Amino acid sequence: MKYVVLVAADPRGWVEATPEERQATMEAHTAFERAVARSGRKLSGAALAGADTATTLRAPDGEWAVTDGPFVELAEQIGGFYLVELPDLDAAIGACRELPRSYAVEIRPVIDIEGYDPA
Amino acid sequence: MTADEALARAVREEWGRLLALLLAQFRRLDLVEDALAEAVEAAARHWAPEGVPANPSAWLLTAARRRVLDRLRAEAMAARRRPLLVVEAHGRAGSTGRRADTGDLVDDDLLRLVLMCAHPALSPESASALSLRLVLGVSTGDIARLFLVSEPTMAARITRAKRKIVAAGIPFGIPGAAELPQRLTTVAQTAYLAFTAGYAAASGPDLLRVELAGEAIRLVRVTLALRDEPVLRALLALMLLQHSRRDARTDAGGLVLLPDQDRSRWRRDEIEEARRVLATVPEATDAVTESFRLQGLIAAEHAGAADPSVTRWGRIAGLYATLESVAPGPVVRMARAVAVAEAEGPRAGLALLEGLERLVPENHRLPAVRAELLVRAGEPEAAGAAYDEAILLCRNEVELAHLRERRSRLGPGPTRPA
């Protein structure tokens, strides 16, 4: 089954972290990827740059508008994501437990359309 | 025993185990549940005229299995694929005869079912309903009545839960040893949710709601038999102690509170069992287990007092203080305040209630408890005001009647607009 793992954290957390804390965070992500590799595979993953770097397009009533900034301002922003393939939800939860404890992590199943791969 | 009784008993005792076996074999929750339900219907038609089979659960299993295979063949033919599933199913069916005799394998399948139904990815209400339906075989209609919703609402809730199991990939499996204790804690919390729903104050004595508490206990017992875990033991003890008072909780007049209950109607055998189990629970394992254990010890204190006047309130107050450190919250604080008031006088209890209204602004129980303590502290006016506040906030008929009665004992209050 394919899952998207959305990682949310207070963006100040990284900015204000000490080198040791950053190192611990990197190691947690590595541990996560190792856990995924044990029973499945990582298909994609990325950390998102800060919300202030975002560009949002909306087209209410057919007229589109481009704005700087994210689609919603949140204290906890989506800071990154992974796209993984794992046997079941417990495997996904187990891998996500390796991620830093301060994160909120959302595991969402992907709608698998047979034969469709955007890449 | 009539055929109907034999069938009812087989369903009650075997539903979860049979469903788990079928799931292990076919992995199709949708097909398997329908097939087992149809098998039960068939039994209702056949057992009366033909006689109850020597092995009722084996009969049901065979009938259900046959229906699943029919359905799989139909699906395979419709898809014009090689009926691989059917071949695979046959392979497992051949070995199932042995499996039925090997206690371990059967039990593990039931544990898989329990864990699947009480998965943390399901909302707590869904998990409770699904556990009652699939593990205990309680009918959707009965579950609806137990949770005070309409049958279509409950049917939809259960359907959504099953859909999520498929969509989110909730496995029919046993997690690793590291994860299992946590998952059994979720099972415990699911069962406790169902149990407390059974004790949510209803209007008058309602046998069906006591039944819900009984089903929750059964769920814990079933799980405990599969995996002995302290959190389950602690919860079982707590539930048994609370449940042991069920015959004394109501009388013709309505709800009877703990101090006024006829203690001779408390079930002593259940209290004894609870005490024995509670003694085996180690201290301070984890927050959830410890919370259940401490609540159990408090309930045991009440159970051990032959009369309200000999209740060891000092001990209970101490247990609540410890419980607050493990599971802080306004409800525990209020209970502790009551215990402290009994042990040290109403002023000491009132002191503990200070500031709580910030945490539970819409709750009627806080002013109700305050009112009671103010009466004892010799402040009828303040008590009257507190009762008035409680009455305004209370939405439960039984408790409202109780509050009004207490208020009226204080004498007439200030006139209030209608």
Next chain:
Amino acid sequence: MARYVILLPGDEGRLARTSEEDKAAMYAAHDRFGAALAQRGHTVAAGAELAHTRHATTLRPDGAGSVSVTDGPFAELAEQLTGFYVVDSEDRSDLVDCCRILADAGEIVEVRPTGPVTAEDAS
């Protein structure tokens, strides 16, 4: 060459009430989007349509040093993530221009550069 993530938030309630024709039109827009990206030199590295948040599972710190697992998304938002693309591109403004195809079809599109910090990048 930089990597961008295209987030597609949507109103799940409204999406659930979308007709089959409108859904087909939306998928067609995504097909046109994919074609435009390929034509204009952008490379899609990954993409997915996400299931409804009712099928989500969330892990959060439980305040006692451990992690709690619960049902549902991590935040109750009016607009939840319904899908995404990961695109490699050398021309951000052209990429944003391509996204107009999706916005015209009714999608809300957020284009975000990826950060420099991933386990791979750091190693």
